[in-house]
Amino acid sequence: MRANKSMQWMFLAAALVALPSLAKAQQGEIHVGKVTGHAGSGKQLYYRFCWGCHGFRGDGNGENAPYLNILPRNFVAGTFKCRSTATGTLPTDEDLYSSVGRGFNNSNMPAWISLTNQQRADLVAFIKTFSPRWKTDKPGDPINVPAEPALTLDSIKHGKELFTKLECWKCHGPEGRGDGPSASTLTDSNDQPIRPYNFAAGSRFKCGATNHDLYKIFMTGLDGTPMPSFADVIKPEDAWDLVHYLRTLQVAHKSPELTLWMSSKEGAEIVNAQKIVGTPTGSGIKQ
Amino acid sequence: MRTKNIFLAGVAILAAATMTYAVPGGGTVSGKITYEGTPAKQKPIDMSKEPSCAKQYATPPTTETVVTGPNNALENVVVYISAGAPDEAAPSQAAIFTQKGCRYLPHVLAFQVNQELKVLNEDQTSHNIHPLAKINREWNKSQPPGTPPISDKYDKMEFIPVKCNVHPWMHGTFAVLKNSHYAISADDGGFKIPNLPPGKYTVTAFHESYGEQTQDVTIAGSETKSVNFVFKAKPY
Numbered sequence: 001m002r003a004n005k006s007m008q009w010m011f012l013a014a015a016l017v018a019l020p021s022l023a024k025a026q027q028g029e030i031h032v033g034k035v036t037g038h039a040g041s042g043k044q045l046y047y048r049f050c051w052g053c054h055g056f057r058g059d060g061n062g063e064n065a066p067y068l069n070i071l072p073r074n075f076v077a078g079t080f081k082c083r084s085t086a087t088g089t090l091p092t093d094e095d096l097y098s099s100v101g102r103g104f105n106n107s108n109m110p111a112w113i114s115l116t117n118q119q120r121a122d123l124v125a126f127i128k129t130f131s132p133r134w135k136t137d138k139p140g141d142p143i144n145v146p147a148e149p150a151l152t153l154d155s156i157k158h159g160k161e162l163f164t165k166l167e168c169w170k171c172h173g174p175e176g177r178g179d180g181p182s183a184s185t186l187t188d189s190n191d192q193p194i195r196p197y198n199f200a201a202g203s204r205f206k207c208g209a210t211n212h213d214l215y216k217i218f219m220t221g222l223d224g225t226p227m228p229s230f231a232d233v234i235k236p237e238d239a240w241d242l243v244h245y246l247r248t249l250q251v252a253h254k255s256p257e258l259t260l261w262m263s264s265k266e267g268a269e270i271v272n273a274q275k276i277v278g279t280p281t282g283s284g285i286k287q
Numbered sequence: 288m289r290t291k292n293i294f295l296a297g298v299a300i301l302a303a304a305t306m307t308y309a310v311p312g313g314g315t316v317s318g319k320i321t322y323e324g325t326p327a328k329q330k331p332i333d334m335s336k337e338p339s340c341a342k343q344y345a346t347p348p349t350t351e352t353v354v355t356g357p358n359n360a361l362e363n364v365v366v367y368i369s370a371g372a373p374d375e376a377a378p379s380q381a382a383i384f385t386q387k388g389c390r391y392l393p394h395v396l397a398f399q400v401n402q403e404l405k406v407l408n409e410d411q412t413s414h415n416i417h418p419l420a421k422i423n424r425e426w427n428k429s430q431p432p433g434t435p436p437i438s439d440k441y442d443k444m445e446f447i448p449v450k451c452n453v454h455p456w457m458h459g460t461f462a463v464l465k466n467s468h469y470a471i472s473a474d475d476g477g478f479k480i481p482n483l484p485p486g487k488y489t490v491t492a493f494h495e496s497y498g499e500q501t502q503d504v505t506i507a508g509s510e511t512k513s514v515n516f517v518f519k520a521k522p523y
Binding site: 077079087088089137165166167170171181182185186189221223224225226227228229230231232233 | 336412413415416417419421424425426427428429430431434435437452453454455
């Protein structure tokens with residue numbers, strides 16, 4: 001009886017020792033909303049859908065990589081463009097999850113809407129096993145995005161001033177067509193040539209299509225690319241003014257910002273002039 | 288009484304030990320960095336796209352991937368103790384990296400792990416500071432004129448190339464080191480690492496274009512040991 005009791009204690013002790021390894025098993029899990037992603041299931045999906053570009057080891061050196069203009073993401077490096085977190089930090093699980101579902105505009109990464117929410121979450125859990133950074137670093141805290149103030153002509157005009165003052169035009173060009181004086185010299189962190197975003201070419205951005213997404217892009221920067229973070233140099237209210245102005249540069253996309261801007265004499269003149277003049281980077285693109 | 292005596296003796300020994308460590312003195316490693324062969328010709332930088340910077344120079348400054356002096360002297364080489372010295376806590380003063388005339392001053396900045404790094408913009412134009420770290424975290428921040436210094440630190444040793452994406456000619460290096468025993472070779476190629484306690488050390492010299500070399504050295508007492516490095520220059 002007594003021996004039995006000590007056996008029980010030993011079991012309890014063994015269970016306590018085993019607890020950390022149990023917690024370790026949970027490291028391969030991620031949570032996005034109500035969905036829990038499992039790395040084990042994600043692994044099978046990865047080696048069916050992703051490795052052709054992202055590579056067997058997740059280093060971006062897949063079979064298709066040499067044929068792609070914008071190289072596939074290297075998950076081993078652990079640097080990500082689209083984040084809700086400050087520059088230099090890891091993205092949140094939510095950030096990665098929305099990237100998989102959204103795809104990347106102007107690149108070969110499609111929006112994986114053919115996969116279920118569960119499958120996308122599983123994939124996120126698995127790609128996080130490629131870089132040791134996920135063990136040593138914590139993801140950054142999402143930046144605070146205050147509510148968007150009302151759209152006014154003044155906010156667009158102020159945004160236009162900021163576009164000049166902060167020298168966005170040096171890369172993105174005076175009309176936002178991606179043809180500024182530094183544009184042709186830009187390289188990403190792997191020394192690959194990279195083009196600044198051409199606002200005139202469409203409605204979607206690299207990291208989403210909403211004003212909220214646009215706000216996050218210049219406040220967090222696109223890590224691994226020449227696009228820096230402006231979080232330390234733009235006040236939140238100014239940032240929203242810049243968002244309103246940037247929308248008017250999307251001359252082929254009907255937005256409330258563009259409509260309001262066109263209703264003013266100054267705005268109409270600027271936009272009409274842009275449409276006529278065109279530039280090498282903007283003129284050939286069909287909408 | 289007896290315990291007290293032992294205690295006092297212990298304190299004295301401890302004090303003596305710390306003194307020998309902290310008091311400047313000890314040994315010195317000094318020497319000269321030179322190159323052999325033909326280094327790449329440095330090209331004049333065309334700053335015409337940034338007139339506010341271009342006008343600061345009577346003649347255009349040249350690139351700085353290899354900076355040499357008379358008698359084959361090689362400047363901007365980071366010489367540091369890579370083995371034999373313990374890791375040290377970061378000093379309290381910040382390492383300053385200044386952007387002036389669309390160039391980095393200094394071109395190579397050495398500082399310690401976890402030491403504060405301050406990046407200043409003294410130009411009338413926006414820069415973005417983009418240290419291309421691989422071991423540490425890579426970040427990229429915009430710094431318009433008149434904005435406060437950017438402050439950061441790195442928690443791992445690494446040689447980090449730094450660039451400004453707006454001005455593609457701007458290149459520099461952060462040398463993040465584990466201890467305070469380092470020097471950067473001057474325009475005559477000379478360097479000096481003082482205050483080394485007696486011991487066996489590995490001295491490493493790092494040049495951004497020519498890579499790394501190491502030599503072992505043993506320091507006894509307050510002697511000065513001469514260690515010279517010769518880098519093989521590449522013409523392109």
